[in-house]
Amino acid sequence: MNKLQPLHPGSEDLLLFIDGELPEPRQAAIRMHLAGCWKCRAEVEELENAVSQFMRYQTAVDAAEGVAGTRSSADLRRKLERLDRELGRPGLWSRVRHLLTLPGPAFARRVAAGILVMATAWAAVTLVQRLTPARRMAPAMQPAGSVQAIAPTLPPPALPKPGVPAAPPALAPAGLPEIAALVKLHTLGADLGEPVETEPSADGAVTVICRQVGRERETEIRSALAGIPGVTVRTEPAGPQDTGRRPPTTLALGSGGNPLERALAGQLGGKAVFDRLANEILEQDDGLMARVYALHDIEKRFPASRQAGLSAQDRAALEAVILDHRRAAIENGAAIESRVAPIAKALGLASPAARQPAAPGIFEAAQRMDRILNMFFGGSPSKLTGAELGAELNAARAELRAALEAVR
Amino acid sequence: MSIGALGPAVDLATGAIGPPMESPVHELVVQLYEEMRDPVCRYLARLGVPRTALDDLCQEAFLRLFQALRSGKQVPNPRAWIFTVARNSGLNAREAEARTQELDEKADWPQVASADPEAAILKDETLARIHRLVEGLPSDQRHCLRLRAEGFRYREIAGIMGVTVSTVAGSIRRSVLRIREAIHE
Numbered sequence: 013m014n015k016l017q018p019l020h021p022g023s024e025d026l027l028l029f030i031d032g033e034l035p036e037p038r039q040a041a042i043r044m045h046l047a048g049c050w051k052c053r054a055e056v057e058e059l060e061n062a063v064s065q066f067m068r069y070q071t072a073v074d075a076a077e078g079v080a081g082t083r084s085s086a087d088l089r090r091k092l093e094r095l096d097r098e099l100g101r102p103g104l105w106s107r108v109r110h111l112l113t114l115p116g117p118a119f120a121r122r123v124a125a126g127i128l129v130m131a132t133a134w135a136a137v138t139l140v141q142r143l144t145p146a147r148r149m150a151p152a153m154q155p156a157g158s159v160q161a162i163a164p165t166l167p168p169p170a171l172p173k174p175g176v177p178a179a180p181p182a183l184a185p186a187g188l189p190e191i192a193a194l195v196k197l198h199t200l201g202a203d204l205g206e207p208v209e210t211e212p213s214a215d216g217a218v219t220v221i222c223r224q225v226g227r228e229r230e231t232e233i234r235s236a237l238a239g240i241p242g243v244t245v246r247t248e249p250a251g252p253q254d255t256g257r258r259p260p261t262t263l264a265l266g267s268g269g270n271p272l273e274r275a276l277a278g279q280l281g282g283k284a285v286f287d288r289l290a291n292e293i294l295e296q297d298d299g300l301m302a303r304v305y306a307l308h309d310i311e312k313r314f315p316a317s318r319q320a321g322l323s324a325q326d327r328a329a330l331e332a333v334i335l336d337h338r339r340a341a342i343e344n345g346a347a348i349e350s351r352v353a354p355i356a357k358a359l360g361l362a363s364p365a366a367r368q369p370a371a372p373g374i375f376e377a378a379q380r381m382d383r384i385l386n387m388f389f390g391g392s393p394s395k396l397t398g399a400e401l402g403a404e405l406n407a408a409r410a411e412l413r414a415a416l417e418a419v420r
Numbered sequence: 421m422s423i424g425a426l427g428p429a430v431d432l433a434t435g436a437i438g439p440p441m442e443s444p445v446h447e448l449v450v451q452l453y454e455e456m457r458d459p460v461c462r463y464l465a466r467l468g469v470p471r472t473a474l475d476d477l478c479q480e481a482f483l484r485l486f487q488a489l490r491s492g493k494q495v496p497n498p499r500a501w502i503f504t505v506a507r508n509s510g511l512n513a514r515e516a517e518a519r520t521q522e523l524d525e526k527a528d529w530p531q532v533a534s535a536d537p538e539a540a541i542l543k544d545e546t547l548a549r550i551h552r553l554v555e556g557l558p559s560d561q562r563h564c565l566r567l568r569a570e571g572f573r574y575r576e577i578a579g580i581m582g583v584t585v586s587t588v589a590g591s592i593r594r595s596v597l598r599i600r601e602a603i604h605e
Contacts, residue, residue, distance in 0.1 A: 024593050033574050033589065062600035069550040070569050072541050079465045081457035083475045085450050091479065092446050092486055099490065270586060290584045294575065389586065 020052050021045065027059050035386050036301070037379060188326045189242030190218045194310070196236045198333045203309070204302040208233065210313075217242040270388050271398040272359065279358040290389035293351045297385045300344035303337045304378040310334060338419045341374065345416045348381070352409060355388075361406045377415035381408040449486045452498055453479075459570050460506050466566060467510035470517060477513060481505040500576040503567070507580055549602040557595060564591040 021029070021042050028034045029042045046053050190212045197203045197210075197220070207223035220237060222230045222245065234245050270276075277286040314322075314330060322330065372380075384404050387396070396404065460481065461474045469477060481502050488495060495501050542548045554562060560581065567577045574588045581588070 023597060027593055027596055028589065031568075031574070031592070058600055059596060062596050062603060065546055065550060065603055066554075066565065066596070066599050067569060069541065069547045069554070070566070072544075072547055073551075074462060076541065077462075077465070079458075079462045079471070079474070081461045081475055081478055083457075083479060085454050085457075088453050088479055088482060089446065089450055091483060092449060095483060095486065096446075096490070099487070273584075273586065287578075287582065287584045287587075290586070291575070291578060294585060389584065 020049065023055060023059065026052065026056050030056060030059060030063070035382050036305075037383075187323055189216060189240060190313075191322070191326045191329050192240045193218050193220055193237060193243045195329050195333060196240065197233070198306075198336070200232060200236055202229075202233055203306045203333075205305060217244070219243075220245045222247050270401065272388075272401060275398075276355060276358060280354065289351050289355065293348055293385060294389050296344045296347040296351070297382055300341055300348065300378050301382050303341035303344065304375050307334065307337045307341070308375045310337075338374075341378070342416050342420060345378075345412055348385070349409060349413065352385075352405070356402075356406060356409065359402045359405075361402055372411050372415050374415040374419055377408070377411040381412045384408045445486060445489045448498075449482055449489070452485070452502065453482045456499065456502055460502060463503065463566065463570070464506055464510045466563070467507065468514045468517070469510045470513075473513055477506060477509045480509055497576060497579075500572065500579055503570075503572070504580045546603055549605055550599055553598055553602045554595075557598075560587075561591040561595050564588050565595050568592055 025034065025038070025042065029039060032039065034042065042052075046056065190210060193210055194203065197208060202208045206229070209221040209223070211219045211221060213219070220233065220243065222233060230245075230247060237243050237245055273286065280286050280289065310330070310333065319327060319330065384401070385408075387401060388405060457478060460478045464474050464477055465471065484505050485495065485498060485502060488501075541551050554565070557565075560583070563581060564577055567580060568574075572580065574585050574592070577588045578585045
């Protein structure tokens with residue numbers, strides 16, 4: 013079996029490509045291939061035409077059937093108000109947001125909202141401490157995101173929301189505009205794969221470029237960056253999406269899928285269990301990839317030689333962002349492992365702990381894991397046999413574990 | 421769009437839409453309703469929900485979203501959330517309907533139309549071919565296509581339908597390749 017990258021991507025890959033559903037490295041590889049291949053461009057046009065014709069059909073059916081909601085939004089408003097009354101007092105969140113939107117001095121409103129939040133938090137903490145004194149210290153003693161937690165026997169950890177810091181990072185103030193902008197964007201979670209770029213200039217100023225992030229998001233970003241000396245924000249149309257991410261080189265992608273899916277579903281207790289696990293794993297994988305790409309980007313922008321020239325204040329701010337990404341990546345990795353372990357066990361794979369691979373970079377290890385997870389659970393085609401898929405999964409687990417251990 | 425406790429999509433900067441209300445959550449839900457009412461009703465119709473029940477089930481999904489947000493629940497993807505709830509309600513309603521009258525095999529495909537949709541579609545040869553093909557697709561494949569046409573990503577469709585992403589990818593792949601063939605017949 014040829015494990016090399018096929019000369020031309022198949023129709024399956026091209027369809028996933030036009031739907032933007034391939035892992036980014038593969039997406040970039042096909043984009044590059046299409047730039048020079050008329051045959052595949054023609055194939056893409058055929059697929060796009062099929063999609064267009066289906067949409068034309070669907071529009072015609074919708075128009076002919078004339079199905080539409082007949083109740084106005086005013087009707088829904090009345091029901092919401094009635095429901096609100098039936099449910100009683102609005103929740104804390106509603107009250108806080110309501111306070112923030114009241115007319116009047118902004119400072120007073122924010123203070124009132126803050127007092128309400130703090131008072132509620134204090135009451136909640138006091139109540140919990142009274143009710144559960146024995147467990148009071150336990151969660152705080154757990155090292156957050158410890159790689160030691162990666163063990164098949166552990167219950168799945170609470171899922172951090174992929175792509176968003178699980179806890180607000182303690183970020184230091186920065187002096188250099190580029191780092192100040194990085195810190196702010198990180199606080200907003202805008203450094204996790206959104207089309208937001210940073211363009212430094214020779215005089216030390218920096219331009220943050222938003223490419224079709226949406227009006228609300230752009231307002232949020234502009235507001236966060238407003239007032240930082242040397243930082244300006246510019247809007248541009250979507251660019252060529254050249255992320256500089258390297259194309260995959262380890263595995264061949266072609267037609268196929270996961271030949272183990274049916275057997276696995278049986279061993280894990282049914283398709284529903286497999287489906288749930290698959291969706292959870294891919295969510296965590298998304299979070300992991302967002303973090304490692306963010307770290308990769310920082311590494312490129314601030315190599316060691318440049319970091320050495322930064323002020324202590326800027327180095328501390330940069331380090332805080334890096335540590336936060338690493339912490340989140342470790343949590344994502346632990347969450348992936350806790351879900352993949354039962355699957356590996358069902359496949360009869362040896363524990364990856366038995367292997368001691370040389371510690372790879374976290375970027376390479378996460379990319380390898382991303383590729384295999386997408387083959388296993390994400391519909392990415394593969395020419396690997398079931399046994400090869402299993403072995404690759406185990407190798408990727410060992411590599412990721414070693415990489416995360418190295419940055420812990 | 422992400423909403424829930426302090427989700428960024430709640431646009432407070434632009435001010436309230438309509439009369440003052442208790443919280444911006446109201447406004448957010450109403451805004452979503454205005455955007456999604458017709459697609460949700462169409463989706464419910466294709467699940468086999470009788471026309472007379474479409475509005476009720478559609479509004480129920482938005483009321484449940486409101487309740488969830490009000491109780492502090494995180495709803496990272498409200499569009500997919502609404503469709504998931506609508507799908508579950510629609511399938512329940514269809515089951516209830518089936519208890520009173522036996523459903524035929526195609527009950528999950530257009531049960532609507534005051535006019536005859538086929539008459540308009542069949543005038544166009546390409547659309548007629550696609551129509552025949554789509555009608556012959558398994559129900560799940562049709563729903564995957566429909567949801568994709570509504571703009572959902574594979575992962576969102578998987579969440580709504582309770583299947584894996586690879587199942588969605590396979591369904592869409594097979595359907596699109598068959599549509600491509602049908603166009604060139």
